[in-house]
Amino acid sequence: MRLHVELPGLQLKNPIIPASGCFGFGEEFAKLYDLSILGGIMIKAATEESRFGNATPRVAETAQGMLNAIGLQNPGVDAIIEEKLPFLSTFDTEIIANVAGSTPDEYVEVARRISADPTIKAIELNISCPNVKCGGMQFGTDPVMAAELTRLVKAASSKPVYVKLSPNITSITDMARAVEAAGADGLTMINTLVGMRIDIQTGQPILANRIGGLSGPAIKPVAVRMVYEVAQAVDIPIIAMGGVRTVDDVLEFIYAGASAVAVGTANFENPYVCQEIIEALPSRLDSLGIEHILDVRGKAYAQLVSRP
Amino acid sequence: MRRDVTIISNRQIAKATMEMKVRCPGVEVAPGTFFHIKTSGLLRRPLSVANVEGEEVTFLYKVIGEGTSELANKRVGDTLDVLGPLGNGFPLAQYGKRVVLVGGGIGVPPLYYVRRRLHEMGIETIAILGFDSKESVFYEEAFQALGETIITTVDGSHGERGFVTGPLARIDADVLFSCGPEAMLKAVAASPIPERYVSIENRMGCGIGACFACVCKAPEGYVKVCSDGPVFNAEEVLL
Numbered sequence: 001m002r003l004h005v006e007l008p009g010l011q012l013k014n015p016i017i018p019a020s021g022c023f024g025f026g027e028e029f030a031k032l033y034d035l036s037i038l039g040g041i042m043i044k045a046a047t048e049e050s051r052f053g054n055a056t057p058r059v060a061e062t063a064q065g066m067l068n069a070i071g072l073q074n075p076g077v078d079a080i081i082e083e084k085l086p087f088l089s090t091f092d093t094e095i096i097a098n099v100a101g102s103t104p105d106e107y108v109e110v111a112r113r114i115s116a117d118p119t120i121k122a123i124e125l126n127i128s129c130p131n132v133k134c135g136g137m138q139f140g141t142d143p144v145m146a147a148e149l150t151r152l153v154k155a156a157s158s159k160p161v162y163v164k165l166s167p168n169i170t171s172i173t174d175m176a177r178a179v180e181a182a183g184a185d186g187l188t189m190i191n192t193l194v195g196m197r198i199d200i201q202t203g204q205p206i207l208a209n210r211i212g213g214l215s216g217p218a219i220k221p222v223a224v225r226m227v228y229e230v231a232q233a234v235d236i237p238i239i240a241m242g243g244v245r246t247v248d249d250v251l252e253f254i255y256a257g258a259s260a261v262a263v264g265t266a267n268f269e270n271p272y273v274c275q276e277i278i279e280a281l282p283s284r285l286d287s288l289g290i291e292h293i294l295d296v297r298g299k300a301y302a303q304l305v306s307r308p
Numbered sequence: 309m310r311r312d313v314t315i316i317s318n319r320q321i322a323k324a325t326m327e328m329k330v331r332c333p334g335v336e337v338a339p340g341t342f343f344h345i346k347t348s349g350l351l352r353r354p355l356s357v358a359n360v361e362g363e364e365v366t367f368l369y370k371v372i373g374e375g376t377s378e379l380a381n382k383r384v385g386d387t388l389d390v391l392g393p394l395g396n397g398f399p400l401a402q403y404g405k406r407v408v409l410v411g412g413g414i415g416v417p418p419l420y421y422v423r424r425r426l427h428e429m430g431i432e433t434i435a436i437l438g439f440d441s442k443e444s445v446f447y448e449e450a451f452q453a454l455g456e457t458i459i460t461t462v463d464g465s466h467g468e469r470g471f472v473t474g475p476l477a478r479i480d481a482d483v484l485f486s487c488g489p490e491a492m493l494k495a496v497a498a499s500p501i502p503e504r505y506v507s508i509e510n511r512m513g514c515g516i517g518a519c520f521a522c523v524c525k526a527p528e529g530y531v532k533v534c535s536d537g538p539v540f541n542a543e544e545v546l547l
Contacts, residue, residue, distance in 0.1 A: 024518035028535070032309060032516075044520075052523075052530055057511040059521040061351045061375075068513070073520045073530075216350050268514045269350055271391065272310065 002292045003281055005039065005260050007237050008185035009122040009160035010094045012039035012260055015293060016250065016278050019241045019264035020044060020098035020124060020164075021070065025084040026091070029267070033275045040094035042188075042262055043084070045126050046114055048106045050076035055208035060197045065218030065243075066265055067195050069209035072100050072129055077110045081117050089119040096162070100126040104149055107139075108156040115157040123157050125150065125184075128166030128191035130213045140166040140191070143178035150182035160185035162239060165230075167219075168194050172226045173233040180234045187230065188239040188262065190223045215265040217243040224256050231257020232301055245273060247280040251288070257298040309394075311335075312387045316364060318380070322446040324371045325414070326380050330388060333363040339422035340397025340487075340507055340539040343367070344515035346389035347375040354512050354534070356487070357393065358417035358447075359424065368417040368446070394515050395538050398422045398485050398505055402431050405482040405503075409435040410472050410496050412488025413444065418507055419487055420447055427454045434458070436475050438492065442466035472496070485539075490547060497542040504542035508533050 003014035018029070020042040026035055035041065053073030060067045074080065080097075088095050097114045101107035111123050127140035127149060139149050146163070154161050163179040165172060167190040176187055192213025197206045205211070223242025231238055240258035244250060245266035253261045266273045281293065290296055313330040321327045337360045344352040345367075353375045359366035371380045382388070400422070407426060411419040416437050423433050435457045439445045442465035451457040458475045459467030468474060472488075473495045486496045487507035497504055510533045513521035517535030524531050525546040531537060537545075 022514075022519060024520075028514070028516045028518040050529075052525070053520065056521075056523065058523075059351065059511050059513050059519075061349050064350065066350050066513075068519075068521065070520050073523065265350065268519060269346065269352065270310070271514065271516060 002285060005294060007239070007259055010040060010096070012094060014039045014278050014281065015254070015260035016274050016281075017042055017096070017239065017260060017262045018267060018274055019262035020126070022264040022267045025080070026088055029271060030091075032271050034091075036092040037278055038093045038274055039260060040096055040121070041088065042096045042098055042124055043080070043088065044074055045072045045098040045100040045129065046074055046077040046080050046110050047072060047100050047102075048077055048110050050074065050079065057206055057208055060206040060212065062195070062197060062214065062216075063218060065214050065216030066268075067197055067207060067212035067214055068192070069207045069212035071209065077113050081114060085117055085119045094121045095119050096122045096124050098124045098126050098164070099153065100129060104152055107149060108152050111153045111161070112156040115159040120159055122160045122162055122185070123153065124188050125153050125161055125163045126191075128164050128168075130166070130168065130192060130194045130211065137166050137168060140164075140175070141169050143175050146175060147178040147182035150179045150184050154183040162186040162188045164191055165189040166191050167222060167226060173229050176230040176234050180236050184236060186237045186239065187234070188241065189230065190219070190226055190242045193219055193222065215243070217245060219243050220249065224252055227253055227258050228256040228300055231298055245269070247277050247284045250277060250281070251284070251296065254293060254297050255300040257301065259294065259297060310389065310391050313365070313390055315382055315384055315386045315388065317384060318382050321368070323443040325444065325446055326369055326371060327358070327446075328367045328369065328379065328382070329364050330367070331363050332365045332390075335365075335393065337365060337393045338397035339400065339425050340418050341393040341395045342538060343390045343392030344394055344512070345379070347378045349375050351513065352391065352515060353379070354394075354515060356418040356507070356538075357421055359421045368414065370414040391515060395534055396536070398507075398539050400425060400429065402426065402483050403429075405431070406480065407431060407433045407483045407485065408476070408479050408481040408501065409433050410476060410484060410486040410488070410492075411435070412438040412472060412492040413440070415486075415488030415492070415507070415509070416447065419485060420450060422485060423451065423454050434479060434481070436460065436472045436479070438462075438472035438488070439466070494547045497547055505539055506542050506545070506547070507539045508537055508545065
């Protein structure tokens with residue numbers, strides 16, 4: 001029970017969750033290990049209709065990181081409900097649906113449909129994807145628009161709504177406060193940082209989309225700083241992500257104020273990384289003299305923090 | 309699926325082209341499949357299998373960037389963290405058919421392994437291998453030992469001058485297996501040979517079908533190169 005974390009809509013047996021877009025709908029990883037060991041799974045973004053996404057190349061490696069510009073490729077919300085959720089429902093883990101769209105109406109419709117499925121325990125509202133022309137990050141960089149969208153999706157969703165914040169913004173605490181005031185049940189942060197790589201042979205960007213989202217260990221210090229600031233600015237819980245690949249990375253985010261942690265890009269380097277982190281957590285807590293993992297939540301800014 | 313393999317040899321065999329053999333026991337490797345190799349970079353490098361002999365798996369790779377430079381500096385006895393074999397290979401049961409193998413540059417390696425396996429099955433093949441120039445040519449003798457082999461070079465410094473499509477136009481075959489640069493695959497996929505299979509290369513993320521980085525358009529939607537391929541019937545993909 002020392003790893004158990006309770007959050008709005010979610011009973012996590014441990015605070016380790018594969019991040020959206022890095023784990024598909026679980027099918028590939030289910031061949032490698034039992035998905036029931038995971039605290040939860042954030043599934044790939046859903047839009048109302050199926051989307052092909054961007055042209056290739058869609059990924060480029062960077063120093064301690066990678067750029068991606070997949071472009072929200074997915075089979076559409078109805079196909080996800082019919083073809084993907086039945087498989088995910090066979091595992092004893094909490095499924096979180098990532099909801100995206102080009103218009104407020106699309107977000108609302110996707111959230112309404114997918115939240116109605118009993119397999120889905122919470123919604124992750126994706127207002128921070130940098131790789132689509134319409135919607136995505138444009139909702140996540142204006143606190144007024146973000147708050148309005150949060151209100152609409154919250155009204156349409158039958159499950160708690162976690163808003164996924166973009167780091168491509170001047171004040172992430174203003175954004176966090178705005179969506180909290182609009183009714184968000186929690187936050188997930190951070191999405192990728194907008195970046196570019198240029199091939200010096202051709203003089204052109206490597207990604208067909210030209211720009212992409214930077215993820216991986218390179219962005220972890222940015223994410224830790226943002227979680228640290230936002231955790232002190234809001235009362236709703238944070239699921240943190242950004243460059244996590246070891247058990248100590250997880251603890252760093254908990255110390256910064258997160259209640260759970262998602263693992264993204266590291267799944268590509270090591271598809272067993274979530275399993276390995278979960279297995280390593282108890283002995284790492286022992287060696288640090290920590291009883292329950294959340295005993296150290298927010299300790300980076302406050303010495304005394306009570307358990308939830 | 310993930311394992312540490314030990315390097316048995318790692319040597320240059322042509323211009324910027326290396327051959328690495330690793331010991332990888334207890335693994336069935338189908339021709340056309342690949343391994344996803346860890347370097348110090350964040351993303352793994354997909355390498356096709358050029359040969360399998362007992363426990364030894366051979367990779368050929370071109371030294372292009374940081375990852376492949378790092379591989380080139382590995383020594384005998386070093387270990388590599390690999391995922392694999394991954395993906396789907398060439399359909400081998402081509403009994404009674406005339407099979408032509410068409411490879412370009414660093415797309416040639418998987419065709420050597422497939423040719424060896426077809427040869428063992430008693431299936432005759434013709435190989436057409438295209439390179440930039442004489443210094444880039446590799447495995448010519450090894451291919452010759454398994455049947456008729458035509459070499460082309462763009463600059464004419466070895467074999468026939470020009471592209472693989474030149475000799476391909478005079479060959480009468482039932483089945484084509486191909487691997488190479490996109491422009492070459494496009495050209496050979498348009499050949500009148502009735503059954504055509506292409507092995508596609510793409511920048512990959514996870515290598516197991518989860519991240520949608522290496523997709524290729526298909527007549528109906530898309531396919532994932534890593535997990536649906538990398539070998540496809542040419543009718544299944546839009547190159």
